[in-house]
Amino acid sequence: RSMATSARSSLTIGLIPADGIGREVIPAAKEAILAVQSELPPVKFIDLLAGWDTFTRTGTALPSETVQILKDECDCALFGSVSSPSRKVAGYSSPIVALRKELDLYANIRPVVSVSADTTAPPAVDLIVVRENTECLYVKEETLTQTERGKEARATRLITERASTRIGKIAFELAKARPRKLLHIIHKSNVLSVTDGLFRESVRAVPAASDGQFDQVDIQEQLVDSAVYRLFREPEIFDVMVAPNLYGDIISDAAAALVGSLGVIPSINAGDDFVMGEPVHGSAPDIAGKGIANPIASIRSAALMLRHLGYTSPADKIDEAVNETLAPAQVLTADLGGKSSTSQVTAHVMGLLQK
Amino acid sequence: RSMATSARSSLTIGLIPADGIGREVIPAAKEAILAVQSELPPVKFIDLLAGWDTFTRTGTALPSETVQILKDECDCALFGSVSSPSRKVAGYSSPIVALRKELDLYANIRPVVSVSADTTAPPAVDLIVVRENTECLYVKEETLTQTERGKEARATRLITERASTRIGKIAFELAKARPRKLLHIIHKSNVLSVTDGLFRESVRAVPAASDGQFDQVDIQEQLVDSAVYRLFREPEIFDVMVAPNLYGDIISDAAAALVGSLGVIPSINAGDDFVMGEPVHGSAPDIAGKGIANPIASIRSAALMLRHLGYTSPADKIDEAVNETLAPAQVLTADLGGKSSTSQVTAHVMGLLQK
Ligand SMILES: CC(C)[C@H](C(=O)O)[C@@H](O)C(=O)O
Numbered sequence A, B: 001r002s003m004a005t006s007a008r009s010s011l012t013i014g015l016i017p018a019d020g021i022g023r024e025v026i027p028a029a030k031e032a033i034l035a036v037q038s039e040l041p042p043v044k045f046i047d048l049l050a051g052w053d054t055f056t057r058t059g060t061a062l063p064s065e066t067v068q069i070l071k072d073e074c075d076c077a078l079f080g081s082v083s084s085p086s087r088k089v090a091g092y093s094s095p096i097v098a099l100r101k102e103l104d105l106y107a108n109i110r111p112v113v114s115v116s117a118d119t120t121a122p123p124a125v126d127l128i129v130v131r132e133n134t135e136c137l138y139v140k141e142e143t144l145t146q147t148e149r150g151k152e153a154r155a156t157r158l159i160t161e162r163a164s165t166r167i168g169k170i171a172f173e174l175a176k177a178r179p180r181k182l183l184h185i186i187h188k189s190n191v192l193s194v195t196d197g198l199f200r201e202s203v204r205a206v207p208a209a210s211d212g213q214f215d216q217v218d219i220q221e222q223l224v225d226s227a228v229y230r231l232f233r234e235p236e237i238f239d240v241m242v243a244p245n246l247y248g249d250i251i252s253d254a255a256a257a258l259v260g261s262l263g264v265i266p267s268i269n270a271g272d273d274f275v276m277g278e279p280v281h282g283s284a285p286d287i288a289g290k291g292i293a294n295p296i297a298s299i300r301s302a303a304l305m306l307r308h309l310g311y312t313s314p315a316d317k318i319d320e321a322v323n324e325t326l327a328p329a330q331v332l333t334a335d336l337g338g339k340s341s342t343s344q345v346t347a348h349v350m351g352l353l354q355k
């Protein structure tokens, strides 16, 4: 699934480092794109604001200007990571959740592949989490009432046929393109028979409405609790996993834990006409500012974004340089047991890209 | 936290094996209780129906007679495991979720401890998941509407101050009694600021309302996605984890994956005046009827139930016999890499109990 590249005479990329280590790793992703720019239309970057820091300075975590420029001027974007307050703060709400909704970036695609020094053997973990990105509890419709028995809070979990079908299509397309062609639908319909039932049935209905193009895809199901259990015990059973928003959030972190570090897991938030790369890790306040954050997740997110836009060859080059950096395990950040800094790892990847 | 034992001149235990391997493992739990009956008031068992099989035969998954007998005649119960249909079936709804609600068994307590042959070293994983058992998405208030854009389903996630406070108390009591006295509150308040915000604040408010008795408990927090990630990466950081219902479901399966098998993880569903033991594993249709299911989770659930009722010494005896069975790793079921049958493992535990 990629958008046509031919229509583009230039490539304008919004950069939203946001908070914490986002500010240290997004520059690495920018460098990687610059290193392959000979294979792209003229690239332009626009720096944009969002996040907790922006909130404390301006009173809003997602300035309307940021959204406007993304919509009007950018072809795609890279988002870093966002810090959240440890207590509820009036007026603050997560800018990444808002951006996904504003730009209708309905598919959160998270490939999780283990790194191995032995490049001849198939990786132990090689799966893609396809997470619905606009609904479920993330609609953030919450109410609080005071009753005689104390406070009562309610949140709405929304699952629509339309959103479940479109995320299902993305998942089938990804599964179809992979050797194993296996799709697991993750749900909890033994408890949520209506909402998760609708998710499951909508995804299952995709092949019948797609002229047989997904007939070779093997469809399986797994309850979310068992999915997490089996991810730990036998991750090799999974190929593509499609899930409603919250389950997708949790299983992608679970899968990430299997391959060494969240610091290597990229993602894109994709809609029909916009795509935003985003490392899966958070803002990591404990290591922010030390220059030791792993830039790999961001660099890979740039590659994933370029690939989604149709620029396969530069995306492949970036991915190869990353793999050639990881496999020998000599230039690694601390999360992977190494001693290298963000800039050393970035420089190593760039060196390979410039070869 | 235990109910007074002195008031009891007899101990009536409802047995609800339900479906699949539940029928093979609940008898083992019964045997274990019989083996320690000299330390208990006269024990009586009542066999009760529930589950998918019961549904297909009678049209209801939880006969009202079962609930009535549990309420009127039983002091406690043991529940096996329940199968669920692979598609939505009109009129079917999970009997375990219904039982937890009917009997107001608001605390689902799941200790997860790794088994080690080296009994001198502390276990690598030693934590308790304390799961709220009556609210969250498990209230099962779901609606389905047909709109111009297709079907839309909504579920309500309910979090109340009352339920969050009472589960918080249980968690603080458990944490206080443990050497590390550490409590992690699991939530996702960066997205669900109102519902998970209420859960977090209600749990945090417990010590101030408890006359200083929980002052030594160290309170920490973890977002649910990070909690799963960190469970895999550094499970030793957790001691007691308290969570709303769905997160608790998922993290207890995640924790179980760390210690070898779901087949060894017990739980109790506890209320103020009733307690029901339940192995955390499911009905395992793939191995049901083969006599190879692991009886340990059920036997441990019986011990946990007796302990909760105040019968510490017989509970200790059962737990010791289980540990003495697991540590040498000679009589194990297939899920733990062994070749023994359900009855061989059960017989081994009973042999140790009768010594
Ligand atoms: C920061 C948070 C709102 C976000 C989410 O839950 O989606 C993050 O965990 C992620 O996975 O991108």
Ligand SMILES: CC(C)[C@H](C(=O)O)[C@@H](O)C(=O)O
Binding pocket: A190, A191, A225, B082, B094, B096, B097, B249, B280
């Ligand atoms: C069977 C199912 C309804 C149940 C739950 O989700 O509570 C099970 O997964 C459990 O953990 O006891």
